Amino acid sequence: MKAAGEVSELRAAALDMRPMWRMGLLLSGAIGLLGFASTVYMFQVYGRVVDSRSVTTLLMLTLATTAAFAVMELLDKLRQRLFWAGSLRFDLRMTPRVYQASMGVLASGRPHSTSRVMSDMRSVREFFVNPALTALFELPMSLLALVLIFMISPVLGWAALFGGALQTLVAWMNQRISRAPLQEAQRGAQEAHRYADVTLRNAQVMHSMGMLESVLRRWQERQSRFLVSQARASEAAGALTAASKTLQQLMGSVLLGLSAWLLLGNNLAGGPAMLIISSVLGGRMLVPLTQLVSQWSAIVTFAGAFTRLEGLLREIPARDRSMPLPPPKGELRVEQLHVAPLGLQQLVLRGLQFHLTPGQVLAVVGPSASGKTSLAKALLGAWPAQAGKVRLDGVDVFSWDKDELGPYLGYLPQEVELIDGTLAENIARFGQPDALKLQEAAALVGLQEFIASLSQGYDAPVGRDGALLSGGQRQRVALARALYGRPALVVLDEPNSSLDEIGEAALLRAIGVLKSTGTTFVINTHRTGVLSVSDRLLVLREGAQLAFGPTVEVLQKLRDPSGAGGQAAAPATAPRMLQGGTA
Ligand SMILES: Nc1ncnc2c1ncn2[C@@H]1O[C@H](COP(=O)(O)OP(=O)(O)OP(=O)(O)O)[C@@H](O)[C@H]1O
Numbered sequence: 001m002k003a004a005g006e007v008s009e010l011r012a013a014a015l016d017m018r019p020m021w022r023m024g025l026l027l028s029g030a031i032g033l034l035g036f037a038s039t040v041y042m043f044q045v046y047g048r049v050v051d052s053r054s055v056t057t058l059l060m061l062t063l064a065t066t067a068a069f070a071v072m073e074l075l076d077k078l079r080q081r082l083f084w085a086g087s088l089r090f091d092l093r094m095t096p097r098v099y100q101a102s103m104g105v106l107a108s109g110r111p112h113s114t115s116r117v118m119s120d121m122r123s124v125r126e127f128f129v130n131p132a133l134t135a136l137f138e139l140p141m142s143l144l145a146l147v148l149i150f151m152i153s154p155v156l157g158w159a160a161l162f163g164g165a166l167q168t169l170v171a172w173m174n175q176r177i178s179r180a181p182l183q184e185a186q187r188g189a190q191e192a193h194r195y196a197d198v199t200l201r202n203a204q205v206m207h208s209m210g211m212l213e214s215v216l217r218r219w220q221e222r223q224s225r226f227l228v229s230q231a232r233a234s235e236a237a238g239a240l241t242a243a244s245k246t247l248q249q250l251m252g253s254v255l256l257g258l259s260a261w262l263l264l265g266n267n268l269a270g271g272p273a274m275l276i277i278s279s280v281l282g283g284r285m286l287v288p289l290t291q292l293v294s295q296w297s298a299i300v301t302f303a304g305a306f307t308r309l310e311g312l313l314r315e316i317p318a319r320d321r322s323m324p325l326p327p328p329k330g331e332l333r334v335e336q337l338h339v340a341p342l343g344l345q346q347l348v349l350r351g352l353q354f355h356l357t358p359g360q361v362l363a364v365v366g367p368s369a370s371g372k373t374s375l376a377k378a379l380l381g382a383w384p385a386q387a388g389k390v391r392l393d394g395v396d397v398f399s400w401d402k403d404e405l406g407p408y409l410g411y412l413p414q415e416v417e418l419i420d421g422t423l424a425e426n427i428a429r430f431g432q433p434d435a436l437k438l439q440e441a442a443a444l445v446g447l448q449e450f451i452a453s454l455s456q457g458y459d460a461p462v463g464r465d466g467a468l469l470s471g472g473q474r475q476r477v478a479l480a481r482a483l484y485g486r487p488a489l490v491v492l493d494e495p496n497s498s499l500d501e502i503g504e505a506a507l508l509r510a511i512g513v514l515k516s517t518g519t520t521f522v523i524n525t526h527r528t529g530v531l532s533v534s535d536r537l538l539v540l541r542e543g544a545q546l547a548f549g550p551t552v553e554v555l556q557k558l559r560d561p562s563g564a565g566g567q568a569a570a571p572a573t574a575p576r577m578l579q580g581g582t583a
Pocket residue numbers: 108109110341344348366367368369370371372373374375414
């Protein structure tokens with residue numbers, strides 16, 4: 001929860017641009033004042049020129065007014081540029097942070113649309129250059145116009161104020177009427193977006209199993225729901241936008257009529273010129289309000305996007321970069337760890353407690369859904385602990401800055417994800433590839449021959465999601481990425497699921513090599529091969545720690561809880577235990 005009075009990151013970023021807002025206000029003031037040039041011109045023509053009948057005066061006044069309009073145009077362009085630059089600055093500052101938060105939610109496995117988040121970011125960025133924002137900056141000029149009308153005649157002033165109140169009422173009604181359909185349209189858009197995202201990710205499965213048509217039908221249903229509510233929302237907002245424009249025009253005529261009436265009764269100071277001036281001022285006064293009404297859907301879209309982004313950033317807080325920590329050595333301590341998936345309350349791990357020294361290999365076993373992947377996510381700091389801690393060299397991994405900690409961690413997820421790019425880029429985690437480290441990682445997982453056989457070698461593309469590689473090759477590349485640079489802690493989630501015998505032998509060899517140089521391993525597995533290189537064994541069941549200790553001892557205990565059996569029989573129990581049995 002956000003503490004009372006605490007400013008959200010987005011608001012803070014906008015507030016940090018105070019000089020730009022101030023300049024925007026100043027420019028809007030100047031533009032607004034110059035906008036009165038036509039009124040002044042009119043006043044002067046009716047007064048000075050008509051009285052003096054001087055063509056020179058008329059010419060000079062015309063020139064001065066034209067110059068005023070030229071300057072106004074220039075200032076308007078300047079203001080546009082200022083807000084464009086502001087939107088760019090805001091975007092450059094906040095997009096990486098929003099992207100990181102979005103990735104954080106994605107990593108948690110929750111349904112989430114990054115493209116929706118990016119479209120929210122675009123809505124916020126584009127609001128900087130929306131006429132509604134300019135209208136907000138021009139509101140002080142409305143006030144000035146009102147004061148001038150009051151100065152001409154209080155009767156006109158009150159009439160203008162009444163018009164302003166009516167226009168505000170229209171804006172309020174607009175907000176009331178269009179809020180629900182606009183929100184519904186936004187929700188619909190979000191749902192259609194998310195659905196499109198998910199289906200795009202699963203295009204291969206859909207295509208090969210002929211699911212395309214039914215999926216398309218479902219998407220169309222969502223899309224048409226969104227389009228209908230959008231049309232409803234625009235219709236609701238549109239009706240009042242027309243009313244607001246009519247009101248603005250009517251205002252000019254009402255003030256003109258009232259001024260004429262005042263003039264007939266000799267109650268209008270300034271004479272006939274004031275007829276036109278008050279009418280023009282009345283119209284001008286309502287311009288920003290009309291603009292706000294006509295841009296209402298943009299305002300609602302902006303507000304919705306802003307609130308959603310604030311929620312996202314609150315959920316995935318920025319990590320503290322203030323104190324760089326020394327590189328970890330790989331001492332892993334898990335203390336009374338309770339974990340729930342990111343954003344949820346339901347615990348999937350309860351009370352885990354173990355300790356690994358640098359260079360130790362831990363095998364984590366347990367039946368499906370016992371919490372192995374959840375533990376991997378918690379160890380990497382992707383899921384926060386609800387209670388307890390995961391400490392790497394004594395430091396809580398969740399609060400450790402990911403960019404700082406990342407190079408010291410290796411992770412092979414259960415579902416291998418490669419990124420469109422070259423082999424070198426993927427293995428080197430898209431950083432500046434180091435030739436020696438690349439070769440070492442490739443050799444460790446037995447990939448060097450395959451890479452040498454490629455005409456482009458390390459520069460060969462892997463394709464989208466690694467589509468140009470076989471399943472086993474993808475897993476080896478991902479494994480090489482996890483081992484690149486000899487991280488202090490490597491977490492492997494089912495590393496041998498797509499490996500053949502040679503691949504598995506290479507994996508066990510790689511673990512042996514890096515273990516001897518101090519890398520700590522945590523390996524989730526359903527297969528027994530890994531047990532031959534593991535020092536410790538953790539058995540999970542339904543999110544709880546069933547056993548932890550030296551591999552042979554745990555196996556022994558599981559086989560013979562009374563402690564009567566011999567050690568030699570232990571490995572034979574492994575296959576059953578990996579399926580979820582305890583003996
Ligand atoms: N993102 C999530 N949201 C909600 N529940 C989740 C999420 N991820 C996992 N779970 C739940 O957490 C529990 C443990 O899942 P986990 O993936 O950690 O098991 P596992 O031991 O790795 O299973 P497997 O061997 O099948 O991969 C399951 O009951 C699962 O439903």
